[in-house]
Amino acid sequence: MRPFQLHQPEGLDEALSLLEQYGTDDAHLIAGGTSLMLLMNLGLIEPSRVISLRRVSALRGVAAKNGGAVLEIGPLTTHRQVELSPAVRAYCGALGETFGHVATVRIRNQGTIGGNLAHADPAQDPPPMLIALGAEVTLTSRKGQRRLPLDQFFVDYLTTVMEPGEILTAIHLPPLPSGTRAAYLKFLPRTHDDYATVSVAATLRVDGDGRCEDARLALAGAAGVPLRARAVEDALRGEALTDQRIADAAALVLDVVDPPDDARGSSAYKRRMARVWTERAVRQLRDQANGARQ
Numbered sequence: 001m002r003p004f005q006l007h008q009p010e011g012l013d014e015a016l017s018l019l020e021q022y023g024t025d026d027a028h029l030i031a032g033g034t035s036l037m038l039l040m041n042l043g044l045i046e047p048s049r050v051i052s053l054r055r056v057s058a059l060r061g062v063a064a065k066n067g068g069a070v071l072e073i074g075p076l077t078t079h080r081q082v083e084l085s086p087a088v089r090a091y092c093g094a095l096g097e098t099f100g101h102v103a104t105v106r107i108r109n110q111g112t113i114g115g116n117l118a119h120a121d122p123a124q125d126p127p128p129m130l131i132a133l134g135a136e137v138t139l140t141s142r143k144g145q146r147r148l149p150l151d152q153f154f155v156d157y158l159t160t161v162m163e164p165g166e167i168l169t170a171i172h173l174p175p176l177p178s179g180t181r182a183a184y185l186k187f188l189p190r191t192h193d194d195y196a197t198v199s200v201a202a203t204l205r206v207d208g209d210g211r212c213e214d215a216r217l218a219l220a221g222a223a224g225v226p227l228r229a230r231a232v233e234d235a236l237r238g239e240a241l242t243d244q245r246i247a248d249a250a251a252l253v254l255d256v257v258d259p260p261d262d263a264r265g266s267s268a269y270k271r272r273m274a275r276v277w278t279e280r281a282v283r284q285l286r287d288q289a290n291g292a293r294q
């Protein structure tokens, strides 16, 4: 690995100044280091300066607002902290469970939610669940701040809309309409601690007659980015959730998925699994909603 100088700013302003001073060609941010150090070990990234965010304590932690209806998560919060946070569990149990699916406890104690999003590997677990819940992110630079929906954050494999000089400074979870149910299903045919072959995050709200009021679906491992399946959502909204309707809607995911061949399966296999696991996620939430109505 190329030698580098480590900077450890104590605050966000100092981190932003360092980033501006040295530029993104020369300097790279690090949070938990679980992804970055692998890329540096492989020589794929060779910064001469590494700017650590670890002492920027204002970027760490889960804040519940509006009586817990809204969450603001700092990017330095580890996967394990999100997984175990009572505020997260109270907001949406499936969100905490999703972070419990990331790798192993060792990785979860080190890797951060901000590093996960900024790394932008499309097979990672948190992005689809956060997209299905309508999360937004704040990006901060010396020029100011911008806030955007997470489903507009990812551009391509390991690529986001972040501009040079920007730091991801917050993840926002909006209020969930009453009766919203959520699930995250991760298909792991190899080992328990692997990345997903495909995974599906879903939220569903059903009215008193069993019709779908709203649905949001997003998948990991199914394309170059975490993928929002809007066609499936549109095919469910307003409909009675029969098994046939769910199967027909889930089949529409085949129009949008474009998974790569890799060690976790061929593209054709992952396409089929995307349909199967989408159908399972919606049926699971439909059955929970029906059970609660009886």
Ligand SMILES: Cc1cc2nc3c(=O)[nH]c(=O)nc-3n(C[C@H](O)[C@H](O)[C@H](O)COP(=O)(O)OP(=O)(O)OC[C@H]3O[C@@H](n4cnc5c(N)ncnc54)[C@H](O)[C@@H]3O)c2cc1C
Residues within 6 Å of the ligand: 028, 029, 030, 031, 032, 033, 034, 035, 036, 037, 038, 053, 075, 076, 101, 102, 103, 104, 107, 110, 111, 112, 113, 114, 115, 116, 117, 118, 119, 123, 124, 125, 126, 166, 167, 168, 169, 193, 194, 195, 196
């Ligand atoms: C063995 C192993 C198994 C894994 N398995 C899974 C899995 O099953 N599911 C899963 O979802 N993930 C998995 N991961 C990925 C893991 O979740 C990520 O590595 C981790 O979340 C990245 O966070 P980090 O803090 O370590 O980021 P770092 O490695 O420090 O940084 C990653 C990238 O994000 C940038 N960055 C970090 N913080 C910010 C910020 N606030 N603003 C802007 N840019 C920032 C860095 O510059 C770097 O480019 C696995 C990783 C390993 C090593």
